[in-house]
Amino acid sequence: MSLVRCKTCCMPSSRPDVPFTDGECQACINYRSRPAIDWGARREKLNQVLERCDGRVIVPSSGGKDSSYIALRLKELGCDVTAVTATTCHLTPLGRANIDNLARHVRTIEVTPNMIVRGKLNRLAFELVGDPSWGEHVSIHRVPFRVAYQNKVHALFYGECSNDQYGGPKGTEATYIMTQRWASEFAGFLGMRAADFIGIEGITERDMMDYSAPSDAELKEADVTAYFLGWFESWDSHRNATVAKAAGMQWELPGPMNWWPHENQDSYQVAFHDHAMYRKFGFGRLCSQISVDVRSGLISRDEAMRIVAERDGLFPHVYFGIPAEDICARMGMTLNEVKVVLNNFTAWDLFDGVVDGRPILKEFS
Numbered sequence: 045m046s047l048v049r050c051k052t053c054c055m056p057s058s059r060p061d062v063p064f065t066d067g068e069c070q071a072c073i074n075y076r077s078r079p080a081i082d083w084g085a086r087r088e089k090l091n092q093v094l095e096r097c098d099g100r101v102i103v104p105s106s107g108g109k110d111s112s113y114i115a116l117r118l119k120e121l122g123c124d125v126t127a128v129t130a131t132t133c134h135l136t137p138l139g140r141a142n143i144d145n146l147a148r149h150v151r152t153i154e155v156t157p158n159m160i161v162r163g164k165l166n167r168l169a170f171e172l173v174g175d176p177s178w179g180e181h182v183s184i185h186r187v188p189f190r191v192a193y194q195n196k197v198h199a200l201f202y203g204e205c206s207n208d209q210y211g212g213p214k215g216t217e218a219t220y221i222m223t224q225r226w227a228s229e230f231a232g233f234l235g236m237r238a239a240d241f242i243g244i245e246g247i248t249e250r251d252m253m254d255y256s257a258p259s260d261a262e263l264k265e266a267d268v269t270a271y272f273l274g275w276f277e278s279w280d281s282h283r284n285a286t287v288a289k290a291a292g293m294q295w296e297l298p299g300p301m302n303w304w305p306h307e308n309q310d311s312y313q314v315a316f317h318d319h320a321m322y323r324k325f326g327f328g329r330l331c332s333q334i335s336v337d338v339r340s341g342l343i344s345r346d347e348a349m350r351i352v353a354e355r356d357g358l359f360p361h362v363y364f365g366i367p368a369e370d371i372c373a374r375m376g377m378t379l380n381e382v383k384v385v386l387n388n389f390t391a392w393d394l395f396d397g398v399v400d401g402r403p404i405l406k407e408f409s
Contacts, residue, residue, distance in 0.1 A: 047326050047394055047407060053335035053345065054352050055211065058325045058394065061230075062211035071211035075339045078278055089220075090121075090276040097199035099123045104188040105152070106132070106310045107142035110203040112293050113284035114273050115150045118201060124151075128191045130183035130254070131156040132311035133166055133176070134374045136364050138294055139310025145292040155187045157254040164245050165255075166313065167375045170382075173234040174324060174389035176375055177317035181232035182255045189224070189257040192268045203284075204274030206230060210332060220275035224257055281307070281336065301358040303333040303351070312371045315360035316382060322357030323390040326405055330356040353408045359401030 048057040050069035055062065063070050094101070101118055105111035105127035119125050127150050129143055146152060162179050169178035188200055200222075207230060208217035219226065227233070238255035241247045257263070273279075285306040289295070297305040301318065308314050308329065322328035334348045361368055372382045383401075395403035 053338040054331050054348050055335045056326050061213055063214060069211050072339055074208050074217050086276045100197050101125055102188050102192045102197050102200045103127045104184050104202055105129050107146045108309055109285040109288045109306050112146055112288035114201050116287060116291055119150055127152045128188040129154045130187040132180050133162055134312040136310055136312055142293050153191055161247060161251045163374060163376055167377055170385055174320045175234055175317060176313055185227040185231045186255055186257040193258045193266050198267050200270040201273045202270060204279040205272040209279060220272055222270040222272055224260060299360055299363050300355050301328055301330055303330040312363055315363035315371055319360055320389060323386055326394045328357040357402050
């Protein structure tokens, strides 16, 4: 497999589901089309949605920059906002502080699953599909729907459509509604369902309720719909961070393998999710973040590529100040066992050698 970079940003062609046209990735094409969008018409559409749901909305939330911005923005528009948090696998102190901070501004509901079961799910998903954060991805796209259904709230607001912001199959960036099918396909479920784990290592159907949503028929009958706020207004992660910080959010750079200091503040375990992503596809969190900044003109592509070559995919020996061994222990694994799984999912044809736990891309060797 040969790795080809987008001619506009740093994203490689090995990113799943992102087509390239004339050497440019779909995310860059989407970004360039934004000035032609009738944002006034979309704002009117948002007003109609809020009127139909009587202003009562749920914001799936980690307490991070995006969900904080969404909650604050909708509150500014006069909504009765409830932030719903599905607790992460290994919550950081910053994550705890930011969840508590958001509770100063809007009503909050926090759902924490059985963490022994979560540890099993993390390890099993890591071994099966190379993602130790499967439980986080699924629960934040399932728990808020269940809360909305139970509390007769008709509208949920997620952030940006990832297929628009980061690229996806052509046409999928235009959706403003997040269906359960969309989540199953594009939200990191990796082809696995909650039911697939029932009966493994004592995991029961009840254990998996936090990873399941009401059926499509039940949601339709209850008139529960999830929307992407990023369809109704131009999405800007740095603006979101500025607004969230002004409202009390705290942040720090998790490690040198990240570019933005204001993202992924709530989970230690994302360290291995991101490193596994780099090994599978040849790009990590830094490359994904810095590519957004290249598109918006905050950094040149040449400078961004220099930083990608130097830092993207660095092994998380320490993440948010704690050693990798402590993160592995939450999955019931040793660091050596985690490294074996990482090696199993590494696309070795993209790399040429390993330095300090980081496979080196052939283009940089």
